[in-house]
Amino acid sequence: MATHSLAAVASSPLTLDPSPNAAAAMRKRSFFLLDHRPHTSTPATPPLDSSSGPNRMSAAAAAAGAAQPLRRRKAPSSSRPRWQTALSVAAKNAALLAVFLYLGDLAWRWAHPAPPPLLDQAALAGYNARVADVEASLTRAFRMLQVQLEAIDRKIDGEVSAARGELTALLEEKRLDLEVQLKRLDARTEELNDAFGGFKRMEFLRKDEFDKFWNEVKESLGSASGVEVDLDQVRTLAREIAMREIEKHAADGIGRADHAVVSAGGRVVRHSEAYDAGTRSILSAFRGGDNADPQKMLQPSFGEPGQCFPLQGSSGFVEIKLRKGIIPDAITLEHVSKDVAYDISTAPKDCRVSGWYQKTPNEASGHAASAKMSVLTKFTYDLDKKNVQTFDITTPDVGIINMVRFDFTSNHGSSVLTCIYRIRVHGHEPVSPGISGYQS
Template sequence: MSSSTLEITANRSNASLRKPTGIHVSPVKDSTKPTAASPTKNPKLRKRTQVKKPTTKPPWKTVLSVLVKNLGLLLILILFIQMLRRLAFNQHPLAFDDATVNSDYDRRIADVEAVLKTTLKMMQAQIDLVDRKFEGGIDVLRTEVTKRIHDEHAAAFNKFGEFDARVETVERLVTAAEWLSRDEFDRFVEEFNKGKRGVDDVSEVKLDEIRAFAREIVHKEIGKHAADGLGRVDYAVATGGAKVLKHSEAFNSGGKVKSWFAGNVRSDAVKVLQPSFGQPGDCFPLKGDTGFVDIKLRTAIVPEAITLEHVSKSVAFDISSAPKHCKVFGWLYNDEDTQNEHLLTEFTYDLEKSVAQTFNVLGTKGEDPIVIDTIRIQLMSNHGSPTHTCIYRVRVHGNQPNDS
């Protein structure tokens, strides 16, 4: 029997005293399908009053309430304990807090200092490395710049040296050349004007006339070249009767004698008395850097100048064999007294000048002119060759004693 059935049975007697509560309890037999005749058969049952069931809390609410209360008590206990701790530790709060804070600060400061020191060391190492690289680059650059400056200075110095050498060459050529001076040219123009026009005005000379005069000079120089290159009589030419009387030891190239001897004179010694025509090697070589050659002239003369000729250095095989410092002596061959030897001239052959260089005879102390028919050209040194000295041609200029 269900509880709803028991409740209805117990309160049946009081059904007429209570109003229905709105709780409908169905019969046991058919609780799910009430009949339509039930309300009409028992009208009193609809008016019975049922006892109100007391309300009870669900279990979860009870558990939740207990938990909340316990948590509240626990929170209060924790707060109480915290208050006790604060009361206990607040007796020396400054000392504890200061020591802790100071130790923490000291530790952090020490850590920061250590980091800073490490960073500074690393930065210093990098800076030192960069400095070394920079200094190495500067040293390399300084070395390169110094080398370039030295090379440029050497090149410029060499160029200036070449320029100075050229200037000196030009100066020697200008000094050696027989230039027509301005005064001489003015005098020539003046005489030319007087002879041609009968006037003294130099400005009236025309350009064509000057050209004609220059052409005449060129023809004279060509004629001089045709006349043995100097235009002066040579009394030491072999075709005129001059000959070599004696000479120092000749040089034999390769140790072979290339010509036969005529007494004490080698046959090729005649080359010093013949035109060489500027052919390299066509000379008479003397052994060593000194030597001499005695030449019998065509006739007795009053000497005026001596000309020594060598091949041009532009075509010479060995320019160091050219004579350098020379002395020329003269005498009459029939004289036996050596005191009658006269120093005619002393000179230095310059390789930078013309191939044929003429040197005047030194002046004599007495009034009587020197008459000679023999000369000796004494080679005191050459231009550097230790083995031999070459003589291409020697010429003697002057006039015969009966010429006046």
């Protein structure tokens, strides 16, 4: 065994072999002696006798070197006991279980981290102090920012106020300028309206009408179509035409038959409330005396102020029975001229004329008579025109009527009374002898 060899070497006297092979052999021998365990099957080396001389020492070393290759061979393993095998398996299972437990513990710690350690009071106080410092710093920064924002707001308000003032001044200037321009435009519009009204009042002849008139002039003068008309002949014809027109207008002023005149049988059958003569005695001259007669509205007034019938207020009506049934053509309303009127505000302004046929008890009905009241025309009496104004009937296909209702809804300013000087109804009698017979 190795222990015996080491003891034998230690007890033998040391001899130095100067050869290098001996030293190497010694190193190899010591290595094998230290690393190899003793084996039961290796025969024991007989102990060396220390009393031997150097020859015995060399012989022992040689015997040891010869036996060395035998120790390097692996002896055949003997069968281990069963309890060692069971113990080895149990140890391996325990080690594997320990590894599994370790991994499970790591997974549990990873899934359920431990709560952070509680800070001590000193650290918590320091943390609170730092938080308080941060809050104070933020508060100061917020206050500074708020002050800056307020300054910016004041600056913006000042600039906006200045801009608003400038814009207001500019708009006011533009408004005044626009008002001036509008006034000028209104003035020009009024001038154009006056001019247009003048053109409308001027009765121009169309070319065909003038040619017809000129042919009539030539025929009246007895001239052929190819012969020039003498100027003296034209003057003579114009004089004759003017005289005929004078005679025509001298007949009741307009030269048209009035079917509502009192002298021919027309009469006022009903009217709105008359103006009370006792309450306004100063206006008695306007009414032609205290006993004002409503029939004055159907009589010639000859343009005299006060020869009218006054009605209460600024609106009213008058119903007139005509002398006989007619087909109406026009209505004429007369007021005193504004050149001689004392108060032109009493003239009626917005008017409406309606008509219908009213049968007598013993009268047979006619197919052309209009028994239902219908509006004949609407008009406005204009003070800027002549005092006698005629308005055509605008309703088409008007039947025979013998009743006329004159309504005025406003006048030219007076709220006390409205004066009616004269109302005339123009038209022509029906051509059917049957209808005209029973209407007369």
